[in-house]
Amino acid sequence: MGKILELTVEDKLYTTKYETDSRSHIKVNGDLCRTCSSKPCLRFCSGDVYKINPSEPDQVTVNYENCLECGTCRHGCPFNAIDWQYPDGAMGVKYRYG
Ligand code: SF4
Numbered sequence: 001m002g003k004i005l006e007l008t009v010e011d012k013l014y015t016t017k018y019e020t021d022s023r024s025h026i027k028v029n030g031d032l033c034r035t036c037s038s039k040p041c042l043r044f045c046s047g048d049v050y051k052i053n054p055s056e057p058d059q060v061t062v063n064y065e066n067c068l069e070c071g072t073c074r075h076g077c078p079f080n081a082i083d084w085q086y087p088d089g090a091m092g093v094k095y096r097y098g
């Protein structure tokens with residue numbers, strides 16, 4: 001029997017291809033982020049899109065290029081501060097199987 005290839009999440013993300021749009025398909029409401037002390041977006045996003053803004057620690061930066069289009073942030077933000085739309089046209093993530 002053949003050996004089963006075990007891949008880490010990082011390995012799997014590496015197999016994912018992106019077409020990067022020049023405009024972000026994700027916008028956050030910074031006023032609401034300022035009031036959000038727990039910042040769960042730093043943990044629930046599997047694409048590691050949200051990071052603490054080093055120059056404004058009560059804000060998050062949005063690395064929209066990494067978005068896996070899982071849709072979690074539409075429901076996971078406790079303040080409904082994330083405006084997430086599908087990327088335009090052929091932009092965004094392309095999953096490769098096999
Ligand atoms: S969870 Fe929502 S409100 Fe909190 S920091 Fe992230 S985007 Fe902002």
Ligand code: SF4
Binds near residue numbers: 026048049067070074
């Ligand atoms: S849709 Fe998924 S991968 Fe994209 S930003 Fe939201 S939680 Fe992260």
